[in-house]
Amino acid sequence: MYRVWHSSEGFADYIIAHTCLQSREVVKAMLYESDANKPHHFHTMPDHIKQILYLDAPDIIVEYDTEPIFSIEESKEAGTGHNVFQRFARLAASVENNVPALYLYPEAVIISRNNDTEQTVRWDKINPLVFRGLSSIMNIYGIPALMFYYPTDFRDVPNAIHSSLIRRKGIRYDSDANYRDCPDSSDAQMQRMFAIINDIVSTVERYGVIMAREKLMGLRNIQDQRAWMEGEFVTKGGNEAMSPLTATTTVSTSYLINHLRRYEERTYHIGELLRSRPQTVIYQVNAAFRGDPYAGILAAIDYLKCREGKTFEERRYNLVMCWGKLTVDDDHQTIVIESDNCSVNDFVSEVKACNDKNLLVKNYDELRAGEVPRYYMQVRYGSMFSKIKHIRVFSYFADAILFKDGALWRDA
Numbered sequence: 001m002y003r004v005w006h007s008s009e010g011f012a013d014y015i016i017a018h019t020c021l022q023s024r025e026v027v028k029a030m031l032y033e034s035d036a037n038k039p040h041h042f043h044t045m046p047d048h049i050k051q052i053l054y055l056d057a058p059d060i061i062v063e064y065d066t067e068p069i070f071s072i073e074e075s076k077e078a079g080t081g082h083n084v085f086q087r088f089a090r091l092a093a094s095v096e097n098n099v100p101a102l103y104l105y106p107e108a109v110i111i112s113r114n115n116d117t118e119q120t121v122r123w124d125k126i127n128p129l130v131f132r133g134l135s136s137i138m139n140i141y142g143i144p145a146l147m148f149y150y151p152t153d154f155r156d157v158p159n160a161i162h163s164s165l166i167r168r169k170g171i172r173y174d175s176d177a178n179y180r181d182c183p184d185s186s187d188a189q190m191q192r193m194f195a196i197i198n199d200i201v202s203t204v205e206r207y208g209v210i211m212a213r214e215k216l217m218g219l220r221n222i223q224d225q226r227a228w229m230e231g232e233f234v235t236k237g238g239n240e241a242m243s244p245l246t247a248t249t250t251v252s253t254s255y256l257i258n259h260l261r262r263y264e265e266r267t268y269h270i271g272e273l274l275r276s277r278p279q280t281v282i283y284q285v286n287a288a289f290r291g292d293p294y295a296g297i298l299a300a301i302d303y304l305k306c307r308e309g310k311t312f313e314e315r316r317y318n319l320v321m322c323w324g325k326l327t328v329d330d331d332h333q334t335i336v337i338e339s340d341n342c343s344v345n346d347f348v349s350e351v352k353a354c355n356d357k358n359l360l361v362k363n364y365d366e367l368r369a370g371e372v373p374r375y376y377m378q379v380r381y382g383s384m385f386s387k388i389k390h391i392r393v394f395s396y397f398a399d400a401i402l403f404k405d406g407a408l409w410r411d412a
Helices: 009-017 047-053 088-096 129-141 188-207 209-218 220-235 253-263 294-306 344-357 369-381 389-397
Strands: 002-006 026-030 060-064 067-074 101-106 108-115 118-125 145-150 248-252 279-285 318-323 325-329 334-338 400-403 406-409
Touching: 002 009, 009 026, 009 060, 047 060, 047 067, 047 088, 060 188, 067 088, 067 188, 067 209, 088 101, 088 129, 088 145, 088 294, 088 389, 101 188, 129 145, 129 220, 129 294, 145 188, 145 220, 188 209, 188 220, 209 220, 248 253, 248 325, 253 279, 253 318, 253 334, 253 400, 253 406, 279 294, 279 325, 294 318, 294 389, 318 334, 334 400, 344 389, 344 400, 344 406
Parallel strands: 002 026, 067 101, 101 145, 279 318, 318 400
Antiparallel strands: 002 060, 060 067, 108 118, 248 279, 325 334, 400 406
8 A cells, every 4th residue: 555645635646646656555644744843743653754754854755565665845946056955955864764755846937036127037047066966865875866847938938028927937837727736747857757656666566665776776767867867967057166065165174173172171072073084064154043945955065075975974074064254264274253143052042942842851740641642752762853954954964063152063
């Protein structure tokens, strides 16, 4: 039996109706993203689904006999600059659990900006560096992480002002009224995605979930889509001198250690993990402390620039996040951080706010009946799922997080 976990039932029905799932025994279930956002429901999610949600939740997870076989993330947003990476942690969480991730995103959307006396209408195009990030995930895990373009009339109407779909940002929706908020199913990219879903389903049914995972990357349709992605990266001028990599600085790790020495004491010194890597990549965010799009970008930078293996311990470079303006001080072989936007206490305050979701501080007789299974979940997982998304992602990916007035770091 197949189970389709979803955040939107309409999109789940669309996927079922346009793939071989329509002829299978399928049940649908609501996907609750975290204990932080859905405290009354998240504990009811089965453990094998929770494992994919430890960073962030995709829009759909499909399982076969209680084993997840693929996930889907879809967005209609403009993909310029950092935006397309906003959902990257969701894709990483899926693939890190050996579950293929399918990413549906527009090649371009129409945006309008008012410039004093005139209005500018243009296509806002996708950042091609996302293809390189997805390719890196596939290289490391051997599990598909594939992108498909959400249908638009970008290629048919290159001058945005002439598009008949300006009010829809150039996006093409399905003609079937039952799926009017879903992508045009006749589009070639959607047909590719449906074919690949069919391939995944048939391979799982033939070999079983575990063995099928080893065979997916060799399937012709998946090879072709990966080759298409590599071609898109090239033809769209993808290179490493693009955002968000332009927001990174690589320094000698000794500079980082010299900066962190202010936090050492007579009985404590910075541990071996940071020191074990000669160089450090620092992602600089000179903005007020928040999650989107920075959490997903941090995950993407890991795979674009740092990661060599399946865990954060297998990085060539340390991955550090800096909240503020970073200056490299070569004279003193250290780094300096200035900021008027945020403080380490912004991070700490959000962590503390998550404690409102923590039942572990209660006595048993203080628990309502409906809280008991949630309490038991927290006994097992602690506050892992009770922290808000970006706190989970930042602490998972960053070897250290630097502020002008404090820092957090790993020792191992």
